[in-house]
Amino acid sequence: MTWDAVDAAIDNALAERRIVGTVVLIAKDGELAYRRAAGLADRETGRPMTEQTWFRWSSLSKPVTATTTLALVERGELDLTSPVTRWLPDFRPALADGTRPEITVDHLLLHTAGLRYGFGDPTGDYPAAGISDGLDRTGLTLADNVARIAGVPLLFPPGTDWEYSVGYDVLGAVIEAATGRPLPDVVAELITGPLGLSARFAVESDENLAVPYADGEPEPTRLLETNPVPFGELGLLRMSPERILDANQFPAGGAGMAGPAGDLLTFLEAIRTGGGPILTAETVAGMLPSRTAREVAPGVTGGFGRGWSVIVDPAAEGSPLSAGSITWGGVFGHSWAVDLERKITIVSLSNTALEGMWGRFPADVFAGAVSGSPK
Numbered sequence: 001m002t003w004d005a006v007d008a009a010i011d012n013a014l015a016e017r018r019i020v021g022t023v024v025l026i027a028k029d030g031e032l033a034y035r036r037a038a039g040l041a042d043r044e045t046g047r048p049m050t051e052q053t054w055f056r057w058s059s060l061s062k063p064v065t066a067t068t069t070l071a072l073v074e075r076g077e078l079d080l081t082s083p084v085t086r087w088l089p090d091f092r093p094a095l096a097d098g099t100r101p102e103i104t105v106d107h108l109l110l111h112t113a114g115l116r117y118g119f120g121d122p123t124g125d126y127p128a129a130g131i132s133d134g135l136d137r138t139g140l141t142l143a144d145n146v147a148r149i150a151g152v153p154l155l156f157p158p159g160t161d162w163e164y165s166v167g168y169d170v171l172g173a174v175i176e177a178a179t180g181r182p183l184p185d186v187v188a189e190l191i192t193g194p195l196g197l198s199a200r201f202a203v204e205s206d207e208n209l210a211v212p213y214a215d216g217e218p219e220p221t222r223l224l225e226t227n228p229v230p231f232g233e234l235g236l237l238r239m240s241p242e243r244i245l246d247a248n249q250f251p252a253g254g255a256g257m258a259g260p261a262g263d264l265l266t267f268l269e270a271i272r273t274g275g276g277p278i279l280t281a282e283t284v285a286g287m288l289p290s291r292t293a294r295e296v297a298p299g300v301t302g303g304f305g306r307g308w309s310v311i312v313d314p315a316a317e318g319s320p321l322s323a324g325s326i327t328w329g330g331v332f333g334h335s336w337a338v339d340l341e342r343k344i345t346i347v348s349l350s351n352t353a354l355e356g357m358w359g360r361f362p363a364d365v366f367a368g369a370v371s372g373s374p375k
Contacts, residue, residue: 003034005368013361014039017219019333019352021049021210022361023261026369027269027345034369041351042211044222054209055349056244057199057257058135058330060264062168064191064199065253066109066307067271068183069171070283071190073105077178080106084170087177091170093150095157105174107158108167109306110292114154115165119237125152134169134252135331137225137240142183142250146173162294162304172253183251194277195266199259202247209258210351212241212332215359220352229331229353237331239353255331261349264336268345271326272338288326288340320367335362339370 006024013019021039025032041049072078083102084091092100093114107113118126118133129148132138140148149170155163172183179186184201192199203209213220214229223229228236243249244258274281290303290310302317303310311317311325321327322341329335333356334349348365350356 001028001033001372003368003372005371006034006365007036007368009361009364009368010036010038012364013355018215018355018359019350019361020213020220021053021352022348022350022356023049023051023053023055024349024365025051025261025265025347027265029343030269030273032265034372041209043213044211049210049351051262052208052260054203054258054260055334055351056209056212056241056330056332057259057264058239058255058332058334059328060330060334060336061253061255061257062328063271063307064187064257064267065168065171065175065183066287067267067278068175068187068190069105069109070279070287070306072175072178072186074280074283078105078174080104080109084108084174087174088146088170091146091150091173093152093154096153101154101157103158105171106306108171108174110304111162111165111167111294112160112292113158113165113167113170114156114161114163115149115167115170116155116163117165119231120233120235131166132169132250132252133166133238134250134255135240135243136238137243137246137249140250142169142173142176145250146170162292164294166254168254169252172251175253183253191267191278192263195263195270197259197263197266199257199263201244201251201256201258202249203244203258204247206245209244212239213352215353215355220355223353231331231354239331261347264349265345265347268336268338268347272340272343272345288324320370322370329357329362331357333357335366337366342370344369 023037026034037049212223231237275284287306293301296302303312308326308328325339327337333352337346
């Protein structure tokens, strides 16, 4: 088994100045088979990237929120098929015709509730309502934001389509209402605590945080509060580097956590091996399969399970991963995958958006990882 292709993917991305720094970890059959920190955590001061460097997780938070939700289902405090109004009576967004359909917990998990994100909103309804995507620094509470989400018309009847959305922030509010406790406390009790993780929703100092950068020429540019990030055809994305340092920001279940790469690997390995000590194997088995379709590219459809995308047809989706693999990313520059057939878990965190999430770098890392780990 060789990891030369993974080394080459990292070396090339750094030499071509597509990323500033990265931590890549690969587990095979439950053992840490590859580990490398490379490049800089802070280019301006020359601080090197290390395995102990913390990253703003952005959407790496979603699988944690999903497992917290399922852990509460196991305890009988939540139910996937019950309407969200059971816990949030005022969360009753309407369709364009004024009807108010039932939205279930599972609709939120699967991104089939009819909600969306504010970036790329062609109608402008979300920005006009002042809805936070959970990445910006805001004076809103979680309850404030959920109330604003409820006031915007749904895109489609729940369960009839897929749209990436603020549904996981609404899930955070559901979790708080069901337990009577703040979301960070519930996550700590049910997920990060049992796994021995340090990841959390706010940090006190940026001393060990990776400085975030955005794609640029001839090299990435330092991401500042005032500079929105071009997000492909979806327009501009407002990302606050300071948000994670402000304990007064609402805990965003969809994008609000931070932690080191090793924490994510530990979490994903727990899922891959059946959920212990955070979920039962039966619950994990219900999270893994694709339960709805999503558009990967024009004319190409992939799957989505409870917390992550699912590779349904590797050839059609242009993925080196096996069918049934689960994967997702984070807009600050991250990507991960669990190839269940190969028993391999890949964590690729960088401090460069968007190259580290959907650019050539993670694609090359994934391809190199699976080529070094044949079926």
